Amino acid sequence: MSLSPAPADIACPAITRLSALVALDGRANAILADALRRRTPVPARRELMIEGQEIRQPQLILRGWAARVRHLADGRRQIVAFVLPGDLLGLCDPPATIATTSVVAVTDMVVCTPPRRGASPLLDKVYAISKALDEAYLVAQVTRVGQLDAYERLGDFLLELLERLQLAGLAADGGFILPMTQEMLADTLGLTSVHINRTLQAMRRENSIVLKNRVLRFTNAEALRRGLGRLPVRVCATG
Amino acid sequence: MSLSPAPADIACPAITRLSALVALDGRANAILADALRRRTPVPARRELMIEGQEIRQPQLILRGWAARVRHLADGRRQIVAFVLPGDLLGLCDPPATIATTSVVAVTDMVVCTPPRRGASPLLDKVYAISKALDEAYLVAQVTRVGQLDAYERLGDFLLELLERLQLAGLAADGGFILPMTQEMLADTLGLTSVHINRTLQAMRRENSIVLKNRVLRFTNAEALRRGLGRLPVRVCATG
DNA sequence: CGGGACTTTGATATTTCTCAAACAATGTGG
DNA sequence: CCACATTGTTTGAGAAATATCAAAGTCCCG
Numbered sequence: 001m002s003l004s005p006a007p008a009d010i011a012c013p014a015i016t017r018l019s020a021l022v023a024l025d026g027r028a029n030a031i032l033a034d035a036l037r038r039r040t041p042v043p044a045r046r047e048l049m050i051e052g053q054e055i056r057q058p059q060l061i062l063r064g065w066a067a068r069v070r071h072l073a074d075g076r077r078q079i080v081a082f083v084l085p086g087d088l089l090g091l092c093d094p095p096a097t098i099a100t101t102s103v104v105a106v107t108d109m110v111v112c113t114p115p116r117r118g119a120s121p122l123l124d125k126v127y128a129i130s131k132a133l134d135e136a137y138l139v140a141q142v143t144r145v146g147q148l149d150a151y152e153r154l155g156d157f158l159l160e161l162l163e164r165l166q167l168a169g170l171a172a173d174g175g176f177i178l179p180m181t182q183e184m185l186a187d188t189l190g191l192t193s194v195h196i197n198r199t200l201q202a203m204r205r206e207n208s209i210v211l212k213n214r215v216l217r218f219t220n221a222e223a224l225r226r227g228l229g230r231l232p233v234r235v236c237a238t239g
Numbered sequence: 240m241s242l243s244p245a246p247a248d249i250a251c252p253a254i255t256r257l258s259a260l261v262a263l264d265g266r267a268n269a270i271l272a273d274a275l276r277r278r279t280p281v282p283a284r285r286e287l288m289i290e291g292q293e294i295r296q297p298q299l300i301l302r303g304w305a306a307r308v309r310h311l312a313d314g315r316r317q318i319v320a321f322v323l324p325g326d327l328l329g330l331c332d333p334p335a336t337i338a339t340t341s342v343v344a345v346t347d348m349v350v351c352t353p354p355r356r357g358a359s360p361l362l363d364k365v366y367a368i369s370k371a372l373d374e375a376y377l378v379a380q381v382t383r384v385g386q387l388d389a390y391e392r393l394g395d396f397l398l399e400l401l402e403r404l405q406l407a408g409l410a411a412d413g414g415f416i417l418p419m420t421q422e423m424l425a426d427t428l429g430l431t432s433v434h435i436n437r438t439l440q441a442m443r444r445e446n447s448i449v450l451k452n453r454v455l456r457f458t459n460a461e462a463l464r465r466g467l468g469r470l471p472v473r474v475c476a477t478g
Numbered sequence: 479c480g481g482g483a484c485t486t487t488g489a490t491a492t493t494t495c496t497c498a499a500a501c502a503a504t505g506t507g508g
Numbered sequence: 509c510c511a512c513a514t515t516g517t518t519t520g521a522g523a524a525a526t527a528t529c530a531a532a533g534t535c536c537c538g
Contacts, residue, residue, distance in 0.1 A: 073468035093363075094475065097475055100378045128331070138378070141381050143317040145384045146428070150525080150526075190385035229313065236335055237293065430494075431494075434494060436518060
């Protein structure tokens with residue numbers, strides 16, 4: 001095991017995810033590999049994008065988590081979505097588009113500029129599917145916050161994270177690092193951190209999850225999924 | 240006043256909205272006018288699209304309202320968004336895309352097939368902006384349901400409807416027809432219909448709104464907007 | 479070792495839900 | 509045009525879920 005990971009190692013989850021969305025050919029892979037060469041680190045808490053301001057550069061997340069946040073005048077905030085490795089940010093057709101949410105790094109991150117649209121038909125397809133997935137997860141979030149009770153919200157949300165991280169190969173063993181505080185979970189799910197804490201305890205008590213030292217593991221993800229009636233998110237016939 | 244409205248009359252709100260998003264040139268208008276010729280009626284309650292099924296045809300709404308609905312296994316349902324005249328539905332880049340929500344007609348509707356992508360650069364721009372708006376409203380919906388209390392949710396949502404209908408010229412006088420039941424409002428805002436009823440009464444008591452015979456009117460929309468801290472939804476610098 | 483951020487706990491308050499029934503409006507068949 | 513069914517609205521009383529407030533405990537970092 002080398003001390004400093006090779007470039008390919010850092011990029012791997014992103015490539016894994018994009019390849020999972022669409023099987024890439026040599027050309028697409030080459031273009032992608034080239035783009036991955038110019039990586040930019042982003043420290044935790046740095047804002048990648050600010051609500052109401054123009055979107056500067058599209059970004060491909062190589063490592064780390066970010067949160068899409070909406071701030072209210074009185075200090076309340078809603079975390080609308082999380083941005084994970086392999087996700088694309090700010091890819092929008094017409095330039096001069098205004099961000100509807102801020103995006104803030106939850107952990108230290110590494111990002112890069114994705115290949116421009118039109119560089120590869122397969123990559124364009126990846127972009128379209130990724131965008132459709134973003135929308136699907138947003139719909140899921142509305143439903144979660146609108147209809148589910150605290151236990152269901154939390155379970156469904158954690159299962160969604162599992163599903164998404166698995167796509168990037170970041171939860172291959174069924175467990176993953178959960179880098180967010182209970183307060184962030186609360187702002188995501190429309191609950192208070194106190195209630196998140198008690199709900200997590202209920203899930204532990206019932207032996208649904210193990211969460212220790214920021215590592216989350218489901219005791220029986222399939223059973224929990226069934227119990228919550230959660231269906232995997234799909235946006236195209238093949239995928 | 241003629242008994243059966245001329246074609247242009249039916250199409251007017253849709254054209255008003257699309258023109259408000261991007262100033263259209265003669266060519267775009269001609270292409271649009273041509274597409275508007277083949278109109279399809281859709282009766283209330285008919286499904287325009289079914290969750291999990293492939294999206295058949297893109298549609299441009301000429302008249303009437305539809306709801307994007309997510310159904311849970313146990314009968315609960317979340318109305319994720321409303322689809323109004325001038326809105327576009329199912330416009331997605333790659334074919335074989337799967338609908339993430341059902342779409343069901345709330346009222347009798349009239350729809351048509353919009354000009355295909357690539358027919359006019361300006362119309363393509365309209366499509367992009369319309370899609371960006373859809374996303375912005377979805378983000379607003381997450382925030383509403385996640386952070387606001389019942390009164391705020393209802394007020395903010397009704398103001399959003401006003402804003403959107405005004406874009407289509409359907410609320411020029413500051414009032415509009417609200418074709419949905421209190422139960423639909425409840426399923427939209429993650430509340431019960433009983434609580435919606437009481438919240439509506441509170442808004443009437445405080446003289447914020449007048450709602451009678453399905454017609455909603457704000458006593459002072461600007462004041463309510465300020466009270467709720469609601470900002471208009473924007474997705475591009477010019478618009 | 480001290481300090482800040484995060485988690486946990488307890489007691490109480492508030493919002494929203496549930497259930498049940500009455501009431502109103504609307505439409506339909508006879 | 510009435511009688512009736514259906515659908516939607518309104519009201520009340522009590523229950524449940526979740527929030528609030530305050531403090532103690534834990535962990536990690538420098």
